[in-house]
Amino acid sequence: MHWVYYLSNRFRLFLLGLLSITIISSCSEEHQSENEGTSKPNVIPEDVHSQQVLLGRYLFYDKALSIDSTVSCASCHQQQFGFADNVAMSLGHHRKKGTRNALALSNLKEHPYFLWDGAASGLEKQVLIPLNDSLEMNLDILDVAKRLSGNEFYQDLAERAYQRPLDPFVITRSITAFEHTFLSNQSRYDNYLNGDNNALNEEELLGMDLFFSDRLKCAECHSGSSFTDYSFQNNGAVTNYERDSGRIRLTFKESDRNLYKVPSLRNCEVSAPYMHDGSIATLEAVVEHYASGGQLIPQKSNKISGFELSLKEKSALISFLRTLTDDEFLTKEELSDPFEE
Ligand code: HEC
Ligand code: HEC
Known part of the structure; x- marks a missing residue:
């Protein structure tokens, strides 16, 4: 009944x-x-690779990836600063201060390893480092997956992009897919290389010659399309290496003491402050450091021995470094915060 x-x-x-x-x-x-966690994009793209990149973009900008939901990858890697930060040491969760300067991110496919001391051999693995770092995000990747498990938008996108739920595999792969789209190749220097003879003015051309000269030797370490040969060097810039002894922390080899990854110089105009500890505030001061020959420490490369530079040459060298700024990259919509769309 x-x-x-x-x-x-x-x-x-x-x-x-x-x-x-x-x-x-x-x-x-x-x-x-x-909507609290994610705002839906207007259109979810059709092809699988774009879906992977889109998922990674949301995760890169999502503060839910830190223990107290205050910090995302993008907090320390801001597009306007070449995906670096504008402070010497970025703040992690609960405003905890980190110990190194955030590296600018671009053209990461070319990099054979990551971090100032080369501690991460691949981008997928690198993702785990800030997540686990007690001063950065401090949230285990399994807890990230658990936290986002009820989020339909993420689960739907994970299924479309990887045919599986949002698990550690999907999180690391999609963030990496997004990072691989950080291509910076439209600076005025690139235009010059691509045959536009008017892309650089006379002063910048003088600066370029100086950069590649035997006298200054910049290109002996900052070579190739990202202006790094990916070697580990000491450039004598820092007065106190006691707090951070560089690559030796990883290899325990005395020959690696106080050595750091030669950083890319792309977009260095906007990625100040400089060096692994953020101790040099401006490009002017960086050039003065190299001209002076830096600190007398045993590990310093013999390529750093100082040089004379006229005022005109100094400003030309700095002007050249500024031609590596890629405005398109720094403002490109597809790399921006999707929560603000
Ligand atoms: C609290 C600030 C902070 C947060 C949050 C953060 N990073 Fe970083 N990132 C840094 C610092 C500092 C370094 C350099 C650390 C080192 O070398 O030990 C770095 C280095 C990197 C590098 C290496 C670049 C290179 O050229 O070697 C990559 C890639 C990267 N971060 C991606 C990410 C991703 C992805 C996330 C989010 C999952 C993230 N970061 C979250 C500060 C941060
Ligand atoms: C022996 C190799 C070597 C030479 C030669 C060299 N550099 Fe560097 N450069 C480095 C290393 C290593 C660092 C990072 C040092 C650190 O973090 O302690 C660096 C850092 C920098 C930075 C800061 C980048 C950042 O994101 O923090 C700039 C700018 C720079 N160099 C420009 C130059 C210029 C200009 C010259 C020539 C006058 C030059 N370099 C010569 C190895 C070198």
Whole structure:
């Protein structure tokens, strides 16, 4: 016997009304919680690779990846600063201060290893380092997956992009896919290399000659398309290596003491302050450091021995470094914060 049978029509209507209110409100609740974590993009792209990149873009900008939900990858890697930060040491969760200067990110496919001391051999592995770092995000990747497990937007995108739920595999792969789209190759220097003879003015051309000269030797370490040969060197820039002894922390080899990855110089105009500890504030001061020959420490490369530079040459060298700024890269919509769209 159906209990509804005994109910007056009015009451049935009332029940139906209640039911639909619950359905509607639970829908809107779902909608709400989805919007809290993620705002849906207007269009989800069709092809799988674009879906992987889009998922990585959301995760890169999502503060839910840190223990107290205050810090995302993008907090320390900001597009406007060449995906570096504008402070010597970035703040992690609960405003904890880190111990190294955030590296600028671009053309990462070319890099054979990552971090100032080369501690990460691949980008996928690198993702785990800031997540686990007690001063940065301090959230285990399994906890990230758990935290986002109820987020329909992420789960849907993970299924589309990788045919599996949002697990550590998907998180590391998609963030890496997004990072691989950080291509900086439209600076004025690139235009010059691509045959536009008017891309650089006379002063910048003088600066370029100086950069590649035997006298200054910059290109003996900062060579190739990202202006690094990826070697580990000491350039004598820092007065105190005691707090951070560089690559020896990884290899325990005395010959690696106080050595750091030669950093890329792409977009260095906007990625100040400089060096692994952020101790040099401006490009002017960087050039003065190299001209002076730097600190007298045993590990310093013999390529750093100082040089004379006229005021005109100094400003030309700095002007050349500024031609490595890629405005398109620094403002490109596809690399920007998707939560603000
Ligand atoms: C609290 C600030 C902070 C956060 C958050 C952060 N990073 Fe970093 N990142 C840094 C610092 C500092 C370094 C250099 C650290 C070192 O060398 O030991 C770095 C280095 C890197 C590098 C190496 C670049 C190179 O040229 O070797 C990559 C790639 C990177 N971060 C990606 C990420 C990703 C992806 C996330 C999010 C999962 C993230 N970072 C979160 C500060 C941060
Ligand atoms: C012996 C190799 C070597 C030579 C030669 C060299 N550099 Fe460097 N450069 C480095 C290393 C290593 C660092 C990072 C040092 C650190 O973090 O302690 C660096 C850092 C820099 C930075 C800061 C980048 C950043 O993101 O923090 C700039 C700018 C720079 N060099 C420009 C130059 C210029 C200009 C010259 C020529 C006058 C030059 N370098 C010559 C190895 C070298």
